[in-house]
Amino acid sequence: MGVTIAEQRAEAVRLRARFLEAGAQNVDCAILQPAETLLDLYGEDIRARAYVTHDPSRGEVMLRPDFTIPVVQMHMESGAAPSRYTYCGEVFRRQEEHPERASEYFQVGYELFADDDPARADAEVFALFAETLAPHGLRAVTGDIGILASAVQALQISERRRAALMRHIWRPRRFRALLDRYSGRSPVPPSRKALLEAADPMASAGPMIGLRSEEEIAARIAALREDAAEGPLCRSQVQLIDSLLAVRETCSFALEQLHDIAVDLPGMLPAVELFERRCEALAARGVDVAALEFEASYGRTSMEYYDGFVFGFLPAQRPDLPPVATGGRYDALTARLGQGRAAPAVGGVIRPGLLLQLGSRA
Amino acid sequence: MSIKLGVPSKGRLMEKTFDWFGARGVRLTRTGSEREYSGAVDGVEGVDLVLLSAGEIPRELAAGRIHLGVTGTDLIREKLVQWDQKVEPLAELGFGQADLIVAVPACWTDVNTLDDLDAAAAAFRERHGFRMRIATKYHRLIREYLRRGGVADYQLVDSQGATEGTVKNLTAEAVADITSTGETLRANHLKVLEEEPVLRSQATLFRSRAPRLNEADRLALRTLSAKLHV
Numbered sequence: 004m005g006v007t008i009a010e011q012r013a014e015a016v017r018l019r020a021r022f023l024e025a026g027a028q029n030v031d032c033a034i035l036q037p038a039e040t041l042l043d044l045y046g047e048d049i050r051a052r053a054y055v056t057h058d059p060s061r062g063e064v065m066l067r068p069d070f071t072i073p074v075v076q077m078h079m080e081s082g083a084a085p086s087r088y089t090y091c092g093e094v095f096r097r098q099e100e101h102p103e104r105a106s107e108y109f110q111v112g113y114e115l116f117a118d119d120d121p122a123r124a125d126a127e128v129f130a131l132f133a134e135t136l137a138p139h140g141l142r143a144v145t146g147d148i149g150i151l152a153s154a155v156q157a158l159q160i161s162e163r164r165r166a167a168l169m170r171h172i173w174r175p176r177r178f179r180a181l182l183d184r185y186s187g188r189s190p191v192p193p194s195r196k197a198l199l200e201a202a203d204p205m206a207s208a209g210p211m212i213g214l215r216s217e218e219e220i221a222a223r224i225a226a227l228r229e230d231a232a233e234g235p236l237c238r239s240q241v242q243l244i245d246s247l248l249a250v251r252e253t254c255s256f257a258l259e260q261l262h263d264i265a266v267d268l269p270g271m272l273p274a275v276e277l278f279e280r281r282c283e284a285l286a287a288r289g290v291d292v293a294a295l296e297f298e299a300s301y302g303r304t305s306m307e308y309y310d311g312f313v314f315g316f317l318p319a320q321r322p323d324l325p326p327v328a329t330g331g332r333y334d335a336l337t338a339r340l341g342q343g344r345a346a347p348a349v350g351g352v353i354r355p356g357l358l359l360q361l362g363s364r365a
Numbered sequence: 366m367s368i369k370l371g372v373p374s375k376g377r378l379m380e381k382t383f384d385w386f387g388a389r390g391v392r393l394t395r396t397g398s399e400r401e402y403s404g405a406v407d408g409v410e411g412v413d414l415v416l417l418s419a420g421e422i423p424r425e426l427a428a429g430r431i432h433l434g435v436t437g438t439d440l441i442r443e444k445l446v447q448w449d450q451k452v453e454p455l456a457e458l459g460f461g462q463a464d465l466i467v468a469v470p471a472c473w474t475d476v477n478t479l480d481d482l483d484a485a486a487a488a489f490r491e492r493h494g495f496r497m498r499i500a501t502k503y504h505r506l507i508r509e510y511l512r513r514g515g516v517a518d519y520q521l522v523d524s525q526g527a528t529e530g531t532v533k534n535l536t537a538e539a540v541a542d543i544t545s546t547g548e549t550l551r552a553n554h555l556k557v558l559e560e561e562p563v564l565r566s567q568a569t570l571f572r573s574r575a576p577r578l579n580e581a582d583r584l585a586l587r588t589l590s591a592k593l594h595v
Contacts, residue, residue: 046496047520051508099446099505170487170517177515180480194477194559201474208472212554213532215473215489223475223488 006359011109014355015091018111021135022089027113030088032073034095038063040072044308044339054095066095070112071308071333071350072340078116078348079341088114091355104325105356114350116337121347122277125312125332126284128349132316132328133290139358141327142319145254146301148172149311149332150261150274154247157270158240160185161233163226175303182244187235198224199231243268250299254282257297281312302329308336312349318361327361328353367411368585371425371434374402374416378568381460382435389593409592411585420444422571427451429575432586439465439543439566443503452571455595461568463543465503467510468555470532470539477559479514482539486518489538500524500537503563507541510563529553570595 023029035058041049042063053068067073070090078086091111098104113131117124133143155168164185171177183189198204204224211217243264250260261275282292302313311332318324330351338345372393373379383393392407393414404414415431422436423444435458441448469476476485486497497519501507504521511519522537529549531537543566544550547557570593578586 042520046517047508048512050521051505051512102447167484167487171515174515174517176513177483180515184480192478192480192559195481198474198477204474205472208474209554211470211472213470213472213538214493214535215470215485215538217472219488219492220473220475223485227475 006356010359011356012091014359015109015111018135018353018355019089019091022111022113022131025087025113025131027087027089030074030077030090031092032067032070032077032090034067034093035064036067036073037061038065040076040340041065041068044072044336051099052097054097068096069094069352070110071114071336071352074112074114074350075333075337075340075346075348078114078346079337079344085117085119087116088112088350108354108356110352111355112350112352114348116346116348118347120284121311121332121349122280122284124347124349125281126288126290128330128351129285129312129314130288130290132314132330132351132353136316136328136353136358139327139361140319141316142296144296144298144301144315144317146298146303146313147274147278147311148302148309148313150271150278150299151244151247151303152310153271153274154244154264154268157268158236158244160236160240161230163230164233164236173303175300182236182241185236186238186241188241195227199228239267248300250297252297254285254292254295254297257299258282261299277311302331308333310335314351316353318357321361324357324360325354327357366579366582367413368433368582368589369413369415369431370406370589371415371417371422371431371436372404373419373422373435378419378435378461379416382458382568385458385460386593391589391592409585409589411581412589423448423452426571426573427575429573432573432576432578432582433589434571434573435568436571437461437463437566438569439463439503439506439564441569441571442564443506446505451574453574455570455572455590456593458568458570461566463545463566464562465506465541465543465564465566466557466562467499467507467539467541467560468529468544468550468557471551471554471556473556479511479516479558479560482558483514483516483518486516490518496520497539498522498537499539499541500528500531501541502528503541503543506563514560529555 038055054066055063058064074088091109093107094110095107098106115124115128152172155165167181168178171181247264250257258279265272265275286292302309309331313331315326316328317326328351332349334345334347337348372382386393390408393404395404397403402416404416406412406414419436420440422434423441425431426434427445445451476482489497499519500522502525507521524531528540528542530553531540
């Protein structure tokens, strides 16, 4: 702590100048954002992380928890031509679990919308952040949610199970619980067993109340019966996912390991090849790929709109502090906000307040 | 100065609290007219009785405006962020037991676990175009519980009373509330999920960690604690 808002702002402006030099156009967005969009994207959890307030005519509004979503909306409305944007300003986060952390702080961002070559775009953003942050001695970590997603797409399972796994890709514990259930590693709860065996499951249901209809209940029971008939997911397939999630190496070695896994799961090869092209593009921009860390499970818990490349810059000497910079690719988010129209995008943010805090202690 | 003891101002919770203290030689009484919220403490020096709504006791303890207080664990956990840094539980009083639970319509024969609830919520959202509504007044506790349980595609709707009726009235699909016997739930055709409750609550005596005490107050608190064996 001890960094004033004025100091944060000055540092934010300095960093933004760097992003303007890199060819980005300066944008800004309202602090009060409609709550509906954010609630729709993140669900109830966002209420624990953002400040929700009430406006007599607009209904629920939120103090912006980040810039990415309004910047995407603005870009989609403007016609979605390839663009680079930068911004700086305060964001607001509730800190229920960590009251010692800042609930109001600056972010400086860089967002690149380009639909030609994703590997090159990923490398451009990462290299810009690496260069900008170079003097601070941070530890860079990268990952790729797209590789895990492609592995799930390649599993030999029913579409229903695949959809459930995809839905929980950002919730590691739930994802694990689903895998355990599908592979028979966790037992079927007695109530489920009884339900599946019942000749008429609705016999003792009592009166129908609420909005969820009898037909919806019957549809789910039918789905559960189909699922039970499908049989267990092969253990070897679960092991492939396990070894994929355990990949934690420098990029060069990670690439080798992922190629090995893709031998048994050929469907994930395109994602691995994209990773390979990204490594080449990073090297072409002067990033030392042989030393850059890659963790296959990085970014699964806190960055739920990222669906491809992800990265973070962490203060190695201060594990108590959050990452100084984070970013990644969020193609699916643009598709959801663009109502069908997508605009492939990758970007990231730096927290100038944390940079100053680290600097003042050095 | 004196030690301030906060006690629920009405009903069975107040009576049972008075009984609990009385059994340990500390007589708590209401003074003045039936409607006046003031009280007295006999049997120990330097302690004042403050009658408050049970729901306000957590806040008053956290602020250090009362030194001791009797309220439910559920209210402490819901209302105080990092509750264990603000108050210390001294004794469970053995009454006011209730579990905070999640309940769904009994006719949902396909939903018995959190896992089921999550799957049903996903299908519900697809069908109805909005996230499944769970009525509660315990927003923080339930949100955290469902997050840990990996439930997505739900929303909490605020319900400060008659929560069990919200499903029938079509303002919610499920509820999360305190129950002791489950009778109200059954009467409203609801069933509790087969999971550990979100929280097991009972009336508890808490000590505030906030105030710095002078010598006389420290002595009064020590004497009271010794009498109560806490």
